[in-house]
Amino acid sequence: MRARVPGALTALEPAPGGGLVRFARSELYVRVTVRGALFLGWDGAAPMPSYALSGAEAVAPDERVVLEPDTEGGVRLVSERLGLAVARDGTVEVRTPGGVVLRRQSPPRWWETAGAVRGGGRWVSRAEVAADAVFLGAGRNGAVLAEGAYTVGGVRPGLRMPVQVVQADAGCHLVFHDAEEEGEWLLRPGWEGAGSGHDRAGVAELRMSGGPVRSWVVVGSPQRLAYGWASLTGAPVPPPGEALGGGGREIVRVRGGGGPGAPENQPAAGRGRWLGGDAGWARWFGGSADRDAGSGVPVWTESEVRAREGERYVGLAGQGRNGFVHSFEGMGGVLELCRARAVFNSLRGAFPGERPLQLAAGVWAGQQRYGGVCLPGPEVGDWAELPRTVERVLGLGLCGVPFCGPGVPEVGGGVRDSGGGEVGAFAARASARRGSKVRGSKVRASGGQGPKGRARDERALAEGAEWVVRWEQLTLWLPWGGGTEGEGAEGPGPGGRERWGPYWTTLARHAGLWGGPWVRPVWWFTPEDRALRGVGDAFLVGEALLVAPVCEPGARSRRVRLPKGQWYDTVTEEVYEGESTVELAAPLDRVPVLVRAGAVVPVREAGGTVLEVWAPLPESGPGAGLYIPDEGEGWSPPLVERYTSRLGTDGEVVVERSGGPGAGPGGVKGAGRPVRVRGRGAAEAVGPL
Structure with a gap:
């Protein structure tokens, strides 16, 4: 076994989009795409083929950009979106267009046996970032990646995608290491000396068991990262409207090893008709086992397997069961991506007029092209799982998978549903309540018989019921909530899931056009605001709404740091100033939800879709909003449909449609759709309802 490093730089071969940098014992291929993404490939690694990328057009080079000689024997590149410098020893610096260093990547190191083919051994790559930087991504416990080791790659289940978002004062960047082999990411956040000592840079060291040394980097604002990532790996496919709160379907369960035709897998009574899959179905499918995959898992990387297994889904969809929630044991990563691809392509080919619904337990880059991800359901009564669920959803959104959410909570000490796909509409709430009752009965059976024992048991039962309520309120505002429609979960507050259906549909269709998560960190529009840095348990839903779920037992209010701007409480219509920490009322019957002043939000009323306009304030300036009908x-x-809101000369609220049929000024009637104005100035607004 011997170690190898690139050695000294020996030659430069410029080419459109970048070029080839030769070293004594390796070479580095550099390419900047027309969308501004940067590719770095060592030892002859090229962008394609790749499971993650959407196609050859995604990696087309920007012909305006070429590598050129730099000082001290290195080379450099400057594009519209980023800068790059390669030192004589192979150290790579990714910079802003203005020259600020965002990431310093040391040359890779390989370990190979004597006489082996170059590039066939394990390797390590170490990167340094700013001392104030925060690592974000699809981590095991949340979006903020704390110090520690994270397993990435491979084909085992879990959040193992080697994608990382780095947030710092100097700017944000996204890094994706396109290697399917299993490895380990060692992260150590930096430390600022605060003027009295040296800064310690943050470190991200990737150790892989093999595979190509190739990576992608996107630089810019969070919106720019989302667009650049979607340009590389494909835009998210919008799920069916019914999956976003627009109606009910028949529930079908697939359980056990008997296959889809077994008695236990027949349609169940209820609303919703998406289909849950589990390891039993995977074994029934048959197929040879791939490396590291569970026994009986099909080798989805083979085209023949994808075609054969995809036809099985088509047969089920022909019976009206065109949605799937998978929880295959022993499968994840690239295998999960290939499975999603096979199901999606088969269903789309057989039913071109319908959009398939499928969610997976595993995830890989590009998963959003075919569906979403269903995270493991928590244990009923585990309050720590509420903020973790929020952070996991935010982390997946930052990594390009916006349609995701938790599965059904574990009930009554039963088997944990790792894929979250056992029950759909209303069943999540019923199962969770049954679980809390079972737990309560267990406490009573084991508790003391005296007054103190009974009081303790009653408190435990009450806490379990409160957890269920708070869990339902949270999942109402996540892209996928195990099928929960939210009717009654929020009480008389901002309305059920179905009322917000047009807004969710708009977010889904907008992501399909330009990328970007539906649920976003509160710092999404102001990443430079350190007070908002680090993903918390509050989050934005699109551009208009801010949700602050209650994650502690007994809490009837909560504090939250607001982004800049003015915010209305959607129930009391009280105004809160941004860039401050406020105390929000959180009674048991609702979750605190704020809306940005000036926002135009499409909602569903009895007569159809209505534009709910929250009156802009003099200090907030004009507002805006989108509506994308499905x-x-x-x-x-x-x-x-793009809308703007502003205050007229007499203080009235003016809503205008800025493009498309029906556009034009003329007060709220100029919007071309029914308008309801809320907030200050609502009394002066007049419009068709």
Whole structure:
């Protein structure tokens, strides 16, 4: 076994988009795409083929950019979106267009046996970031990646995607190491000396068992990162409208090893008709076992397997069961991506007028092209799982998978549903309540018989019921909540899931056009605000709403740091100033939800879709909003309706449609749709309802 490093730089071969940098014992291929993403490939690694990328057009080079000689024997590159410097020893610096260093990547080191083919051994790559930087991504416990080791790659289940978002004062950047082999990411956040000592840079060291040394880097604002990532790996596919709160379907369960035709896998009574899959179905499918995959898991990387297994889903969809929530044991990573691809392509080919619904337990880069991810359901009564669930959803959104959410909570000490797909509409709430009752009965059976024992048991039962309520309130505002429709979960507050259906549909269709998560960190529009840095348990839903779920037992209020701007409480219509920490009332019947002043939010009322406009304030300036109707379940390009709101000369609220049919000024009637104005100035607004 011997170690190898690139050695000294020997030659430069410029090419459109970058070029080839030769070293004594390796070479580095550099390419900047037309969308501004940077590719770095060592030892002859090229962008394609790749499971993660959406196609050759995604990696087309920007012909305006070429590598050129730099000082001290290195080379450099400057593009519209980023800068790059390669030193004589192979150290790579990724910079902003202005020259600020965002990431310093040391040359990779390989370990190979004597006489082996170059590039066939394990390797390590070490990167340094700013001392104030925060690592974010799809971590095991949340979006903030704390100090420690994170397993990445491979084909085992879990959040193991080697994608990382780094947030710092100098700017944000996204890094993706395109290697399917299993490895380990060692992270150590930096430390600032605060003027009295030296800063310690943050470190991200990736140790892989093999595979190509190739990576992608996108630089810019969070919105820019989302767009650049979607340009590389594909835009998220919008789920069917019914999955976003627009109606009910028949519930079908697939359990055990008998296959889809077994008695236990017949349709169950209820609403929703998505289908849950589990390891029993995976074994029934058959197929040879891939490396590291569970026994009986099909080798989804083979085209013949994808075609054969995809036809099985088509047969089920022909019976009206066109949605799937998978929880295959022993499978994840690239295998999960290939499975999602096979199911998606088969269903789309057989039913071109419908959008498939499928969620997976595992995830890999590009998963959003075919569906979403269903995270493990928590244990009923575990309050720590509420903020963790929020952070996991935010982390997946930052990594390009916006359609995701938790599965059904574990009930009554039963088997944990790792994929979260056992029950759909209303069943999540019923199962969780049954679980809390079972737990309460267990406490009573084991508790003391005296007054103190009974009081302790009653408190435990009350806490379990409160957890269920708070869990339902949280999942109401996540992209996927195990099928929960939220009716009654929020009490008389901001309305059920179905009322917000047009807004969720708009977020889904918007992501399909330009990328970006539906649920976002509160710092999304102001990443430089350190007070908001680090993903907390509050989050933005699109651009308009801020949700602050209650994650502690007995709490009837909570504190939250607000982004800049003015915010209305959606129930009391009280105004809160941004860039401050406020105390929000959180009674048991609702979760605190704020809306940005000036926002135009489409909601569903009895007569159809209504534009709910929250009156802009003099200090907030004009507002805006989008509505993207979901006309049917097909694939036709959506029509984007853009609206603006402002205060008129007399203080009245003016809503205008800025593009498309029906655009024009003229007060709230100029919007072309029914308008309801809320907040200050609502009494002066007049419009058709």
